[in-house]
Amino acid sequence: MYNIVYKLLLFFSVWSSSAFGQALRVKDLQVEHQQNPMTVETAKPRLSWKLDTEIANTVQTSYEIRVGEDKEQLQANKCILWKIRTESDQSILIPYAGPALKPNTRYYWQVRVTDNHHNTSAWSSPQFWQTGIKAEGWQAKWVTVPTPDTIAASPMFRKTYGINKEVKHATAYISARGLYEFFINGQRIGDDFLTPGWTSYHKRMQYQSVDVTEHLQRGNNTLAAILGDGWYKGRIGFTNQRAFYGDTRALLAQVHITYTDGSQQVLGTDGTWSTAYGPILASDIYDGEIYDARKEKENWLFPTYAEDRDWKPVNVVDYGYTNLVGTQSPGVKKQERFPAKEIKRTPKGELVVDFGQNLVGWVEIRANGPSGTKITISHAEVLDKAGNFYTTNLRSAKQQNTYILNGAKDQVFAPHFSFQGFRFIRLEGYSTEPNLADITAVALYSDMQKTGTFETSHPLLNQLQHNITWGQKGNFLDVPTDCPQRDERLGWTGDAQAFFNTAAFNMDVRAFFTKWMQDVKADQLPDGSIPFVVPNVLGPKDAGSAGWADVATIIPWGMYWSYGDTGILRDQYPSMKAWVDFIKSKSPKNLWNTGFHFGDWLFYRPDDDNDGRAAVTDKYLIAQCFYAHSTQLLIQAARVLGYTADEQQYTRLLHDIKNAFQHEYMTATGRLVSSTQTAYVLALQFDMLPENLRQQAAERLVDNIRTYGNHLTTGFLGTPYLCHVLTRFGYTDVAYDLLLQETYPSWLYPVKMGATTIWERWDGTKPDGSFQTPSMNSYNHYAYGAIGDWMYKHMAGIQAAEASYKKIRIAPKPGPGITSTASTLETPYGEVSSSWRVEGGQFSLSVRVPPNTTATIHLPENVEQTVKEISVGSGSHQLKAKISSK
Incomplete structure (x- = not known):
């Protein structure tokens, strides 16, 4: 039935079309997963780079690093702070090992490497990292409004300083309780939005560092800021709770200046600042923003402003600095822009704009009209069956921005401290229909580099991949939220762990998840339990659900495997261990059959399926499977970190966990007490059954799928592993049947229904055009997009054979109805690509792998043993082979 799998060892470099001259170069220098980071607080920052060469079979044999505080001196090899030369092929996460780093200091570094062909690169262009401020380094004071902070309007703060020297370098360090925008001399500082971001504020509050050298001038300089409620003080969670973290917005900012004569000065918030309210009358994450342009204070951001009658001295509050941490995650930035695609009148007569894409961000409008004209923008993801604007699924979230014009010409508006999830907007207040050119949607998400691409000959699969990536963009907004539109937008742990592998393929999520996992650890309860959401705004009782709390082990291991990051594995190890120990404490006789669990959330629930075959999986069976999985990951982490005693202890525990599962949930012949797809998927994925069964x-499992007419029935916990299990046990054809299924429930059903993101439910919109339960029916919910992981690893065949893709496995598995697949992945070492095509009875495979790595090719099992052609050139292997029938 099957022929021999071919294994061809690849060991070569990628040819670069721009690579001429120097035979070996280094590129993409990073410090702690970032290029030129401004806020590095670790004592030993880790340095990474990639090789660039057109010479095949290239491996790094040694590297040299040099570090200094002066860029020009470093390039001249003078005043070197630290220099090292090491015989090694390691090019990622090399820890700095020089003298202790000083706070608030910029360090420049360069690297050069030698390869196995005796080529030595030139020194790289100098890159830098800048250290943050320690608690004792803060001179600025927290400032607030002088009266209790009960007014919804956004307070503004300002002060003007005189500078009489030439500025050599200046850095602003800024934080807030609430959200902030900061300005110097009328210029908004930084291009991040919704700063300082969302963390477990009681334990970790971020500050941002921004180079402001070019913003300061000799003479008077005005520092200013605006504050919004944000997650800190605004409405958050399900119960209409406000001020969860605190009831007072506050600003903290200081600017460190170094002058050309070597002297230094610090400007910072203190009791001499002034405050007033302005045009932002209200701003809320869920409800949107109200902006009255008539209340704008013209020129208040500039030193020339003199209309200070309404300004009052600030109040200084001692909030301390001990919980301040430097931001090391990618900021939320403006990304793609979508011009209005269509303006139309609905059957109800409402003016609705379609942008053609469900996205997260806001709408920028240009408007004209008499002073006092009120324009209201409401946001929705879908139109109803009749074509009317539909917002019921938003629950209590208004998702509405209101702008009041001041009569000036061509006023441009956008929110400051809110964001919306939408494809459609409803416009109210226009006397005439606006121009399409005056309305633009702007996508906002954390600034993560795109790393993966995936394309096939099947247009519906290509749209599915599009939907997966846009689900990620819309929900990776500082935290991995579950939905970006209704009154929720929380960091659900189950969704994040289910989607992690897919996320790590599509985008560089190293810094993003490093930050969020620190909050997972910070919000972990004293008994080791992990909350349902992080940051935890639900409460201490909402914790400990199987498949959700296992984020504590799943993502750290995923970060290690995808990026080779032993640092996060080490940092999170106590949290991983505490979570497994919590389960153990709740598992008499090694059975985790206590506590609340979500189970296989949103599994397929057919109305008439009551024969015992329904997709309801025993929640404690699921819990036992994830107990084993987390224990297994803890064992693997202990092995990597060299914690031998723990490895041995938890290996014994894992044996007992699986024995308990087999005794409780499995018959002697291997039948499970729940005969659902999810039950068999989890039992097989986590090796819960004896090997012979x-x-x-x-x-x-396959029989179950067939009885449902080649449809899946899995929910949030079974779906990510379903096709992986089928492929592992020789049923890739069944995996393809599921993937290409176009009727509900399936991945392609929403695509056929016009989806541009992943839906929360398999049938968010039913075949008759009606909607699922409006209380829980998000059209931008990434969890079911976890199928991407199978598509990348098995359709395209790109797999890590060793952590960080130092060793790569290429094992494509073509399927019926697909004639070609092409995929690329930017790994920590560079780009790997795999593309195949079936044409004229021949299978062609093209592979490229980056320098300093090796790869093994596994040809599909239905390829004849005679390979027609193998050629090597331009950094790729071209394989052509006949296809034989099975």
């Missing part, structure tokens, strides 16, 4: 369990 696994194949028959896979057959039962």
Whole structure:
């Protein structure tokens, strides 16, 4: 039935079309997963780079690093702070090992490498990192409004300083309780939005560092800021709670200046600042923003402003500095812009704009009209069956921005401290229909580099991939939210762990998840339990659900495997261990059959399926599977970190966990007490069954799928592993049947219904055009997009054979109805690509791998043993082979 799998070892570099001259170069220098980071607080920052060469079979044999405080001196090899030369092929996460780093200091570094062909690169162009401020380094004071902070309007703060020297370098350090925008001399500082971001504020409050050298001038300089409620003080969670973290917005900012004569000065918030309210009358994450342009204070951001009658001295509050941490995650930035695609009148007569894409961000409008004209923008993801604007699924979230014109010409508006999830907007207040050119949607999400691409000959799969990536963009807004539109937008742990592998392929999520996992650890309860959402705004009782709390082990291991990051594995290890120990404490006789669990959330629930075959999986069976999985990951982490005693202890525990599962949930012949797809998927994925009974369990899984007419029935916990299990046990054809299924429930059903993101429910919109339960029906919910991981690893065949893709496995598995697949992935070492095509009875495969790595090719099992052609050139292997029938 199957022929031999070919294994061809690849060991070569990628040819670069721009690579001429120097035979070996280094590129993409990073410090702690970032290029030129401004806020590095670790004592030993880790340095990474990639090789660039057109010479095949290139491996780094040694590297040199040099570090200094002066860029020109460093390039001249003078005043070197630290220099090292090491014989090694390691090019990622090399820890700095020089003298202790000083706070508030910029360090420049360069690297050069030598390869196995005796080529030595030139020194790289100098890159830098800048250290943050320690608690004792803060001279600025927290400032607030002088009266209790009960007014919804956004307070503004300002002060003008005189500078009589030439500025050599200046850095602003800024934080807030609430959200802030900061200005110097009328210029908005930085291009990040919704700063300082959302963290577990009681324990970790971020500050941002921004180079402001070019913003300061000799003479008078005005520092200013505006504050919004944000997650800190605004409405958050399900119960209409406000001020969860605090009831007073506050600003903290200081600017460190170094002058050309070597002297230094610090400007910072203190009791001499002034405050007033302005045009932002209200701003809320869920409800949107109200902006009255008539209340703008003209020129208040500039030193020439003199209309200070309404300004009052600030109040200084001692909030301390001990919980301040420097931001090391990518900021939320403006990304793609979508011009209005269509303006139309609905059957109800409402003016609605379609942008053609469900996205997260806001709408910028240009408007004209008499002073006092009120323009209201409401946001929605879908139109109803009749074509009317639909907002019921937003629950209590207004998602509405209101702008009041002041009569000036061509006023441009956008929110400051809110964001919306939408494809459609409803416009109210226009006397005439606006121009399309005056309305633009702007996508906002954390600034993560795109790393993966995936394309096939099947247009619906290409749209599915589009939907997966836009689900990620819309929900990776500083925290991995579950939905970006209704009154929720929380960091649900189950969604994040289910989607992690797919996320790490599509985008560089190293810094993003490093930050968020620190909050997972910070919000972990004393008993080791992990909350349902992080940051935890639900409460201490909402914690400990299987498949949700296992984020504590799943993502740290995923970060290690995807990026080779032992640092996060080490940092999170106590949290991983505490979570497994919590489960153990709740598991008499090694059975985790206590506590609340979400189970296989939003599994397929057919109305008439009451025969015992329904997709309801025993929640404690699921819990036992994830107990084993987290224990297994803890064992693997202990092995990597060299914690031998822990490895041995938890290996014994894992044996007992699986024995308990088999005794409680499995018959002697391998049948499970829940005969659902999810039950068999989890039992097989996590090796819960004796090896001799696994194949028959896979057959039962396939039988179940066939009885549902080649449809899946899995929910949030079963879906990510479903196709992986089928492929592992020889049923890739069934995986393809599921993937290409176009009727509900399936991945392509929403695509056929016009989706541009992943839906929360398999049938968010039903075949008859009606909607699922409006209380929980998001059209931008990434969890089911976890199928991407299978598509990348098995359709395209790109897999890590060793952590960080130092060793790569290329194993494409073509399927019926697909004639070509092409995929690329930017790994920590560079780009790997795999593309194949079936044409004229021949299978062609093209592979490229980056320098300093090796790869093994596994040809599809239905390829004849005679390979027609193998050629090497331009950094790729071209393979052509006949396709034989099975």
